[in-house]
Amino acid sequence: MKNRFTWDFLMTRYPAFFPLILLAISIIVNWILQPNMFDRETLNSNMRVFLPLVLVAVGQAVVLIGGGIDISVGGIVSIVNTILATRVGLDGSTELMWRYVLVSILVGLLAGAINGFFIAHLRLQPIITTYATSFLYGGLALFILPNPGGGIPASIAEIYRTTTPLKLPLSFFIIAIILLVWKYISSTRYGKYLFAVGGKADAAYETAVPVTSVQFSIYVISGLMAALAGIAITMLSGSGNAEIGSAITLNSITAVIIGGNSFSGGIGGVTGPVMGAITLSIIQNIISFAHINTWWETLVKATIIVIALAAPGIINLLRRSGP
Amino acid sequence: MSKKTQKVLLWIFSVLIITSMLAACGGTPTQAPATEAPVATEAPVETEAPVATEAPVQTEESTSKEPFTIGISNPFISSEYRTQMIAELIEVNKEYMDKGLTTELIIESADTDVAGQIQQLQNLMAKNVDAILVNPGDVQGLNATLQEAVAKGIIVISVDQELNVPGVYNVGIDQKAWAMESAKWLAEKLGGKGNIVQIEGFPGHPANVARMEGVAEVFAQYPDIKVLATDTGKWDEATGQQVMSNFLAAYPNLDGYWTQDGMAIGALQAVMAANPAKWPQGVGEGRCQFLKLWQEALTMNPDFDSIAVANHPGVSPTGLRIAVNMLMGKQVDKSKLGGVNGLSFVIPLAAVITSKNLDEGLAMCEGKPDAYLLDDIMTDEEVQQYFK
Numbered sequence: 001m002k003n004r005f006t007w008d009f010l011m012t013r014y015p016a017f018f019p020l021i022l023l024a025i026s027i028i029v030n031w032i033l034q035p036n037m038f039d040r041e042t043l044n045s046n047m048r049v050f051l052p053l054v055l056v057a058v059g060q061a062v063v064l065i066g067g068g069i070d071i072s073v074g075g076i077v078s079i080v081n082t083i084l085a086t087r088v089g090l091d092g093s094t095e096l097m098w099r100y101v102l103v104s105i106l107v108g109l110l111a112g113a114i115n116g117f118f119i120a121h122l123r124l125q126p127i128i129t130t131y132a133t134s135f136l137y138g139g140l141a142l143f144i145l146p147n148p149g150g151g152i153p154a155s156i157a158e159i160y161r162t163t164t165p166l167k168l169p170l171s172f173f174i175i176a177i178i179l180l181v182w183k184y185i186s187s188t189r190y191g192k193y194l195f196a197v198g199g200k201a202d203a204a205y206e207t208a209v210p211v212t213s214v215q216f217s218i219y220v221i222s223g224l225m226a227a228l229a230g231i232a233i234t235m236l237s238g239s240g241n242a243e244i245g246s247a248i249t250l251n252s253i254t255a256v257i258i259g260g261n262s263f264s265g266g267i268g269g270v271t272g273p274v275m276g277a278i279t280l281s282i283i284q285n286i287i288s289f290a291h292i293n294t295w296w297e298t299l300v301k302a303t304i305i306v307i308a309l310a311a312p313g314i315i316n317l318l319r320r321s322g323p
Numbered sequence: 324m325s326k327k328t329q330k331v332l333l334w335i336f337s338v339l340i341i342t343s344m345l346a347a348c349g350g351t352p353t354q355a356p357a358t359e360a361p362v363a364t365e366a367p368v369e370t371e372a373p374v375a376t377e378a379p380v381q382t383e384e385s386t387s388k389e390p391f392t393i394g395i396s397n398p399f400i401s402s403e404y405r406t407q408m409i410a411e412l413i414e415v416n417k418e419y420m421d422k423g424l425t426t427e428l429i430i431e432s433a434d435t436d437v438a439g440q441i442q443q444l445q446n447l448m449a450k451n452v453d454a455i456l457v458n459p460g461d462v463q464g465l466n467a468t469l470q471e472a473v474a475k476g477i478i479v480i481s482v483d484q485e486l487n488v489p490g491v492y493n494v495g496i497d498q499k500a501w502a503m504e505s506a507k508w509l510a511e512k513l514g515g516k517g518n519i520v521q522i523e524g525f526p527g528h529p530a531n532v533a534r535m536e537g538v539a540e541v542f543a544q545y546p547d548i549k550v551l552a553t554d555t556g557k558w559d560e561a562t563g564q565q566v567m568s569n570f571l572a573a574y575p576n577l578d579g580y581w582t583q584d585g586m587a588i589g590a591l592q593a594v595m596a597a598n599p600a601k602w603p604q605g606v607g608e609g610r611c612q613f614l615k616l617w618q619e620a621l622t623m624n625p626d627f628d629s630i631a632v633a634n635h636p637g638v639s640p641t642g643l644r645i646a647v648n649m650l651m652g653k654q655v656d657k658s659k660l661g662g663v664n665g666l667s668f669v670i671p672l673a674a675v676i677t678s679k680n681l682d683e684g685l686a687m688c689e690g691k692p693d694a695y696l697l698d699d700i701m702t703d704e705e706v707q708q709y710f711k
Contacts, residue, residue: 049442148461157467297432
């Protein structure tokens with residue numbers, strides 16, 4: 001009991017502990033620079049932009065825990081965006097929208113299943129496979145919608161943009177649901193398998209863990225989350241653009257790593273990456289409100305991200321070399 | 324680190340986290356009159372008071388609240404065009420700052436996607452700017468956000484690229500006419516007959532879409548002009564060079580090529596490097612480096628001809644002048660505006676360089692860096708033509 005609150009204990013027992021500190025620091029800095037940050041309107045407008053990245057990061061986090069990586073998420077986001085923008089259209093009906101939301105989710109699951117099949121069943125390298133399928137999906141999106149345009153009805157986009165149940169941003173509720181679902185999943189047998197496969201697939205296999213199925217499933221989950229992100233980003237922008245997902249892939253991986261998960265798999269969670277994604281987005285706001293010289297912006301942002309990524313390592317190094 | 328300090332640290336963090344959470348909750352009760360006075364303590368621009376946030380169109384009269392704050396949103400930084408644009412905006416704004424009309428520009432400029440640019444715009448709104456100049460990275464993705472800004476009484480001007488959003492003004496050249504000018508030249512140069520290739524910018528980018536439409540329209544009038552292939556050079560010199568090299572290898576008998584901004588230098592370099600038996604005639608760009616390269620190409624092959632139509636970044640600082648005049652309460656003369664929804668200030672082209680006036684073009688480049696784009700910024704007096 002004595003060691004309950006030591007740094008090492010917290011860091012190993014609660015993977016979300018360090019991301020929480022980073023998130024708290026970034027919120028406070030942002031708040032100091034932008035006093036109206038917590039106005040309902042400002043909070044909502046921030047969160048609606050952050051949510052797509054949060055969703056993709058959740059999927060990416062599951063993949064990383066399971067010992068893989070998914071570079072095709074941006075492509076899936078783009079496909080979903082172009083499907084909604086071309087099939088629903090600017091003056092489509094609400095019913096049509098929900099029908100294609102369903103189609104989008106199925107497309108996401110299918111795209112994830114293709115990744116999963118290649119990686120789990122054909123035993124291909126995750127990084128190469130999803131790199132290749134990212135072009136497949138991105139190319140398909142460009143085929144569906146060569147030039148930006150189309151869109152969804154403004155009235156439906158407004159649902160996403162301005163709904164604030166209980167005076168809180170819609171995103172808060174979505175994130176809460178995801179965290180609850182994750183809490184449940186991680187307590188099930190599947191959750192244990194997931195960590196086992198990510199940690200040491202061979203050992204898991206020998207103890208009768210269905211390694212192939214678990215590996216397959218993580219990409220399906222990632223595909224699903226990318227589809228949800230695609231729906232969210234379409235409702236945010238109200239329009240279609242085949243390039244819309246291209247920036248999100250690398251950001252999602254960064255968010256997951258800031259969130260305390262590791263490329264080596266088997267550790268971490270989803271809560272940390274959610275906070276990592278929000279932190280990453282807030283960093284951009286901080287840069288914006290700190291009145292940094294335009295020509296320095298990119299450099300400063302990159303520096304902050306590198307520090308955030310390296311911080312746990314640096315702290316451990318200092319502690320080890322200390323007395 | 325001793326146990327004690329660790330505990331202290333932990334407490335500090337917990338307190339910080341709890342305070343920020345409390346602050347989050349505390350923020351909500353003030354929703355009704357939101358954004359108004361209470362939070363204005365820290366900002367030096369105490370502009371809020373007179374503007375009742377709700378009413379959308381009432382700024383016209385109550386705008387005697389200088390200095391004005393103008394925000395810039397730019398989602399793409401890796402091009403000389405944007406660099407020159409930002410530098411000129413800062414320079415022109417200085418002029419107004421000295422007169423006490425504006426404050427320092429608030430510039431949101433970074434490589435980003437649609438969601439990122441929406442965030443840029445939201446941040447500008449949160450900073451209570453009076454006007455926003457936006458160079459849009461997407462034809463429609465920003466619409467809802469821009470309308471929110473218009474509803475707040477912010478003057479929104481899309482520079483460089485035309486948007487079709489009610490209440491949003493556009494300032495720029497006519498991209499379609501700009502592209503048609505050089506396409507027409509190429510068609511005439513080839514006597515209305517020949518095999519050509521096209522190298523375009525980002526597919527789907529609003530300016531590129533408008534330009535390619537114009538080009539297609541021109542070539543449609545010349546049935547003997549055959550477009551063999553089109554590829555994207557991503558508005559990048561190196562990519563343009565690579566694409567052109569591929570084309571030269573694939574079609575050794577090429578009569579001409581149409582390209583645009585940023586890629587024309589690469590394309591001409593590819594032609595010069597390949598030095599084919601028959602040189603294709605090609606479209607250039609209004610950049611000093613191109614004019615110099617053109618001159619060099621003539622020493623290799625005196626039959627080579629080109630045209631450089633300037634797509635000048637000066638439209639943005641011109642847009643800034645228009646914004647300032649609008650903020651000062653001047654009424655726009657709507658009869659001078661064009662575009663799809665009658666809200667476009669169409670700025671004339673800065674320069675068209677052909678072999679006849681190449682020397683003049685080179686003279687304009689005197690003392691400028693190679694990356695300089697032939698340019699023209701309207702003076703404050705010239706801008707007055709758009710006002711009553």
